[in-house]
């Protein structure tokens with residue numbers, strides 16, 4: 069039975085979760101459907117929009133192109149785990165700069181932005197634009213996203 | 226102008242401009258922003274009822290013909306499968322009325338049919354316990370077709386000329402004779418391809434039946450009442466039994482205002498299975514589950530004096546529609562009002578082709594109309610040797626020539642002036658190809674845009690609670706335009722409480738009526754309704770304080786009492802309410818009277834589009850206006866175009882929250898950049914299908930495609946337009962962007978592109 073359920077133990081936002089799913093379940097669907105962590109969004113389910121961006125061992129990863137089984141033994145951070153008490157500075161900067169409208173791309177943008185700054189790719193506006201271009205925003209919040217990341221990057225230096 | 230507006234304007238100057246975070250007009254941070262940056266805003270499809278089943282659609286691989294047979298035997302055997310719906314098995318529903326409130330037929334409605342009118346049309350739906358099982362089983366459904374010849378698109382030789390839409394004909398003077406006699410003239414054709422709304426949240430719904438005749442639908446919706454009506458009529462249940470819930474919408478841009486056939490399929494499946502069903506339309510399916518902007522074609526002839534003064538505009542337009550329905554992408558709107566001309570003629574045709582029925586996409590009609598006229602007037606400027614800005618000012622329409630009425634307000638001249646100043650237009654070198662930086666040709670272009678005011682009454686509840694907090698309830702929606710925020714500001718303004726003390730609840734059909742969140746009308750009209758309800762709540766509170774026998778304030782024998790910050794007079798509102806034995810005050814108000822409408826039939830007003838006012842019904846012609854100034858850089862060797870600078874000035878009347886309005890303006894401009902340079906549904910003519918049906922191939926702007934954008938507000942409060950002086954904000958910013966870019970590309974390269982998008986093959990070819 070290729071699709072017989074498998075048992076997984078995943079570390080998400082600092083908590084261990086046990087999960088029994090078919091091996092073909094993506095990390096994105098596991099987060100949203102199994103754990104109710106719906107902050108991670110599904111915009112295309114085929115790796116083209118960035119709405120599902122999460123961190124796996126601190127790196128930005130598309131959860132729709134990752135199987136839940138692939139992240140066993142690794143640490144997963146979603147938007148819900150980013151600033152559990154106070155807002156993460158990137159979240160605060162997004163809020164301040166109105167870096168979204170509908171908000172659907174926003175968790176993915178923020179997860180990408182945190183990684184973009186950490187990677188050292190937020191040195192100039194053009195660099196931010198380039199390294200944030202895997203995250204589509206149809207509302208067109210890009211100029212405000214750049215402003216928010218610039219501010220958060222400067223504050224982190 | 227209503228006295229209320231005066232009061233509000235006055236109180237705004239006292240408080241709002243001081244930026245104390247209280248009043249309408251202040252730059253308040255989005256009140257739903259905190260939930261959105263935390264990932265805590267729960268969109269409709271994220272509702273998680275127990276025992277949820279998942280539906281997956283199977284689409285037609287042919288564009289025209291008939292389903293001969295659906296073989297579901299393999300799929301049925303797949304694990305977890307609970308139900309397969311096909312044209313043979315899906316039960317009939319009742320045909321629902323359309324958005325005009327008319328029932329096209331009294332006959333049955335089949336959400337799946339044997340007749341195929343376009344590629345991607347739903348042919349079957351598979352429902353299983355998990356999404357993965359449903360996806361797998363859907364692959365096992367095989368469909369046999371009898372294929373018929375298909376008409377791929379407008380350019381298909383079999384498409385023909387279609388039919389004229391007489392209601393779209395606009396004429397005054399004698400355009401043909403004037404054109405014939407004009408000393409200067411041009412005649413050109415302008416075209417736009419299929420374009421798609423592409424909200425980042427895909428469509429879909431969760432349907433759950435509470436019993437035989439109570440249905441709840443969680444679905445992203447720009448129009449709670451209209452969609453609820455459709456579902457209720459399909460299933461022949463009373464409207465009140467249909468609950469529609471849409472707390473947040475992940476973008477819509479016109480595409481989430483109607484119930485589509487997949488909604489009927491999901492609700493049908495939920496009924497048959499007796500369990501909730503979720504149907505998430507996949508990204509590729511979003512290109513055919515509903516329509517985007519129709520492909521358009523316009524032939525424009527302009528006649529002018531040698532000095533550039535317009536003598537005639539002659540316009541013939543057409544758009545594609547589907548073989549089963551009519552969508553009119555009204556191309557005669559902007560062209561009829563933008564410039565002063567003594568002679569005008571416009572006609573419009575629709576041409577059926579094998580596509581899903583096209584629908585509304587940001588500034589439907591006005592957008593392609595502006596693409597035509599704002600390109601053509603630019604061509605005329607070069608023909609005559611005039612500056613492109615000068616020709617626009619020379620032909621400035623001082624009133625609405627079509628309606629022959631004064632404008633309610635038109636700050637377009639101010640928009641041109643402010644934009645030109647910030648952009649540095651006076652430093653433009655007039656000749657094409659005369660500005661460059663290395664191998665990059667630089668071009669500067671200008672174009673104007675407009676969008677008419679649509680106005681419908683609204684309704685709202687305002688509650689004053691014992692702890693001084695305020696609640697606002699409405700079935701209006703927020704898809705990013707800021708409804709939550711500006712309604713909180715409105716109530717805060719009227720009741721003199723901080724915005725944080727106001728909780729706004731939207732997106733639920735059990736709340737007071739609101740019309741469609743489209744046509745740039747929702748925020749304005751709901752501000753009017755909430756303002757009225759909030760003032761009424763304040764009056765009721767004061768009335769109780771002065772007159773209720775138990776009121777501790779009655780002895781004051783005052784004429785009125787100050788209300789604010791959770792107090793009435795010097796009493797806490799909670800203490801006052803306790804003293805008179807109440808725990809809250811609640812008022813419901815509507816704005817039928819203010820909009821000159823009868824309150825007789827709220828159902829029809831809100832569930833159809835017939836409840837709105839016209840753009841000119843009070844003797845003024847009301848529109849938003851804008852002017853875009855855009856710089857492009859075109860690589861001379863490769864023909865690649867980049868927008869490097871944008872300055873746009875807007876007249877959207879009074880702005881309730883500049884921070885949010887600026888975001889919407891920038892967003893509209895960015896969609897215009899996409900329209901100009903990237904967006905095109907590529908049709909494979911052999912199979913009549915759009916082949917780039919995903920986000921990797923249907924290109925929308927990315928962060929790296931977008932330069933700094935400066936937006937300027939030049940509007941003034943316009944009380945002829947709306948109760949509180951605002952005009953529409955959301956649609957107008959996309960209008961005129963594509964022609965401003967094409968005009969800039971011409972200035973850079975000397976090449977005039979009249980067929981969108983402007984891609985490198987057209988520039989180096």
Ligand code: FES
Pocket residue numbers: 109110111112113114115116117118119120121130131132133
């Ligand atoms: S949902 Fe994963 S990239 Fe779009």
Ligand code: FES
Pocket residue numbers: 167168169170171172173174204205206207208209425475476705
């Ligand atoms: S905020 Fe709507 S898609 Fe980015």
